[in-house]
Amino acid sequence: MDRLSLDQYRDMVDEIIEFKNQNGIMPEYTVVDGCKIEKERYIDMIERVNKFILEMGRNPRSIDIES
Numbered sequence: 001m002d003r004l005s006l007d008q009y010r011d012m013v014d015e016i017i018e019f020k021n022q023n024g025i026m027p028e029y030t031v032v033d034g035c036k037i038e039k040e041r042y043i044d045m046i047e048r049v050n051k052f053i054l055e056m057g058r059n060p061r062s063i064d065i066e067s
Contacts, residue, residue: 001035003062004045008032013046037065 004012012032019027029038037045044067052060 001033001065003064004032005062006059009045009049009063012037012042016042035065041065 012030016027016030026039026043029036030042031037045063045065048067049060049063
């Protein structure tokens with residue numbers, strides 16, 4: 001898997017937030033449709049999506065897992 005759809009990305013972020021709320025720390029990794037995404041990589045994804053939204057004024061259609 002090279003990229004996530006916007007729905008997959010939103011589900012991933014929801015799971016990360018839920019984990020953080022329950023445990024007080026971010027998870028070391030998350031799994032999306034069998035694809036393991038390490039913490040460093042998902043943080044980079046979140047930063048890129050936020051930057052895209054600020055610059056373009058809309059959500060991306062898909063999000064590359066690797067920058």
